[in-house]
Amino acid sequence: MTHEQRMRVEMAVWQLKMQRRPNVVDRLSKSVQSRINRLIPDKVHNAITVTIKQMVRGVLYGSTYTAPKQPRFASLFDVEEAVLRRVDFYRKTAAAEGGITGAGGILLGLADFPILLGMKLKLLFDIATFYGFDVKDYKERLYILYIFQLAFSSQQHRRKVFDQIVDWKEKSKQLPDDINEFDWLSFQLEYRDHIDLAKIGQLLPVVGAAVGLVVNYRLVTRLGDTAMNAYRMRVLD
Template identity: 25%
Template sequence: MDHESVEVLKKELSQVEEWEKEQKDLWFWEKLGRLPFALLDRITPKVVQDKIGLAIDELGSYIQTGGQYLINEKQVYRQFFPQQDHERDDLKLIRDLPLSRMDEIASGIIRSSVRTATVQGATTGIGGIFTLAIDIPLLLGLSLKALQEISLCYGYDPKERSERIFIVKCLQFTSSDIVGKKAIIEDLSSFHSGERSGQVMSQLEGWREVVFTYRDNFGWKKLFQMIPIAGILFGAFINRSTLHDVAETGMMMYRKRRIMERLKLYESTQIPSS
């Protein structure tokens, strides 16, 4: 195994913890974007409301079975091992790679996902408020796909139900306020320590909050999608920023887990740092 030294791992961990501190407040426009939601909800077409309800159901299905969102992991494995077949345990091999290699592939996935989300947001912005019914499930699907691929980059299997809960918690973290972010970090600490607490496993109501806060974050998008040109610009901007925040959260949370598990390995085996 070509693992980093204890000193390097602790430095990487401190960077993740610094990022967590920076997430403790909402961006000003995100706060402002939630203000018109109560009014907008009254004028939102039924087709949009139906899509929101469908997204809630789909997230529940994803937690239980993976639903339609489970990905083809071999596409990610090829980025790590392009010259090899993929009939063996690639996930185990990835777990033993240097953290820098994991970061490299995960960063590439983020860039690709953000580009896709930007184009999608601009496209669905053309049709005004009514195309939001198309945009919501598409953005949700892109978010789940990106998080699953990032989980593979750090050696975790999204086909496991516990990992799918972790992924939904990452979604929830992205769209939560300061109080919610603090609570979710505490929830995820059981994953970071290698445990699977019954408390986290039982908090499935969290996925409902994810979708409803997603809906809130679309407040300004709903307003500006009524204006054709603004709908294109804001559709691209909102989708781009949303996907970037989701993917960045996933990368940071999975990095933290991998770092914590390697530090725990050093402690248990008493490997001298070098």
């Protein structure tokens, strides 16, 4: 099997996963999340919401993030090898950061949210550049945010987002010129609700460091896998 054939097989499996209907586990997770949200102080919710809002606005306006100079690759295999190395770097860095902030109690645990969010978005900028897309184009930055939602949303919302990126070449032509029309509110609510369930243990004493390390590693791994398949949909088109 060639590398391109393997890419197509992995992409097809991923596409089915993105489009499946929410199952019992998905609905149960959402119910548990709602209960947890009621236990978390409002000031914690507000801090997370404001952080996500500002980070998303930074991405939309392109004033916060810088992408590496676009390298030249001999083949798609070389592209994906470079992407995998970059994902591995970020997940190890995120894991170390999660362990440190998790060991520092609630205050440092809260600091992990903006730090990890920044790492994830920077990783997506890097991956987009490696695949040959210009992130100076605001439509490419929107695509990055769609990828982010695919990785960190409920299954119900994920299906809606997936429909938005299918046949992106044509759909991007219909996007408005006003970037303020992006629905950042739904974006941050889905992200916050999804991450709270995984990250709440990082705020607990004793186990916080271990939780932060493992969860951050897994979250960045998931994001890398989602981004690779989302860009495969375009480069293999």
